[in-house]
Amino acid sequence: MKSFEDLDRLVGAVPFDVVTHLRTIDTGRGSEALYRDKLPALLTSLADRARVASIEASSAIEGIVVENRTRAAAIVSGDVDQLHDRSEQELAGYRSALDYLYQEQWRPLNIGLVLHLHRLLFQYGATPGGQLKQVENLVVDRLPDGTRAKRFTPVSVASTPAYLDGLITRYSAAQDAGRHHPVVLVGLFALDLLTIHPFVDGNGRITRALTNALLQEAGYDVTRYVSLETTIARSADAYYASLLSSTHRWHEATHDPWPWLRYFIGVLAGSYDQFTALTASARSGGSKQDRVRDYVLHHAPEAFQIGDVRTALPGVSDPTIRLVLAQLKAEGLIDVDGTGRGATWSIV
Template structure:
């Protein structure tokens, strides 16, 4: 709510680097329809991989990790009925929440939606989900030595329903007014929701999942094809520092939103650049088999898996990758290690 209290004063003057990044975002948005028409197969592959990356990365940011990659893949595919650990349960919950949002039937944005997402997040656990916090909470930082410092103080539990409702109302009003860039408004919504910290647990995951949905609702759908959560996980220290820098003075209406907004817009711009690079790679004149060979010989780790090739070359099908790997094996350039899902390939020393 605080960030929307005097929006004209707060974000009327957009810093130059943010203007540049927003330009990249808007150009990328304008290209999405072209890619949907010309590269539907590539987009389906990118969407499948981004879904997995988003669920696992957003969960990992909060320490929710399933070490067995093959089992994690089965959980995300809905093929595991007995979830063994709390991490597996929460991974399945985030899967359900994100899939619900990506199906596009989540509107309208209201407090009930946030409670529903939180309930889905913890539906497979014994923890209570679907309710706002009942006790005041703190966001703390723990150093490697175990020292605990207070990062910021969220709003009081008793005030949470009001603050959430007021934030949503003001956000929707500003989006309808169309006086400010929608990406900045989505970023401010995420910032305020994280500062309100409406739940005892799961605040980051609910906010990140909802951010994707709000961006798509505003016409910025790149998160379907490039995982914003993965980009955040790869820059986690910067992510937390930007949030912290923009919370100072929030309760007194004197916080500076630009550290967070600059980070947020740059993550989105990076996603659009990545999307364009992958689309351009798929449309290149070179043979897809040549591209696989080039990657294996010159760019892949000394020991690599099929998944590494898929990630590097999203427009290339698994059968094409296997043809090239088999040919390189017969040439003695690579040799297999292991079997099944754990199988890997190692380049031979020459």
């Protein structure tokens, strides 16, 4: 809520590098309708893969991992009747929360929606969801030596309902007013919700799920096709560092939101770059081997696995991907660390 008390002062002057990222985002948004008309099958495939990646990555950020990949896939698909442990229960719960937000009827944004998402997240476990925290909480970091350090103090139990209601009301009013870029406002909403920390557990996952929904509501659909959570998981240190910087002095409303907004908007701009690369690869023609080669040399992350290429190029088989990777390695263009599914490839 604090970020919305004086928006003109807080985010009226947007840093130049953030403006550049916002231009990339708006350009990407403008092309989404074209791709929906011309590449519907590709977008359906990308959406299916992004959904799976988002469920697994957002859970993994919180240390919730199902090591058996086949079983994890079955849980995400809803094909498992018996959930064995907390990780499996919460993976299934996040699937339910995210899928609920993929439906159009989730609107409007209100406290009831936030509580419902939390209830879905914990519906399979022993810990009840769907209620605001009843005990005071701290957000801490675990240091390399095993000790813990306080990152910030969330809003008190007594103040949480009013702060949460105020955040939703002010965010909605700011989006309706249209004075500030809608992506900036979504970023501020995420920052404030994480700082209010309305639940004992699940705050990060609820915030990330809502971030996807609010971006899509504002017309930025890229999170349907490219997993924002996967990028966050891969840059977790930067994610937490930016939050730490921007929550400092939040309670006094004298905080600096730009470390967080710079990170968040940069991640979203990168998602649009990735989306452009994926659609360009599909439109470029050429053989499947050519498409793999182009993606690896020009569009893949600095370090990638076969699964990343598979996600980027729907319809290209694993044997084809492995063949091209072997050729590129023989040419001295890429190198590999490890073997099997866990192998990580990188440009030389």
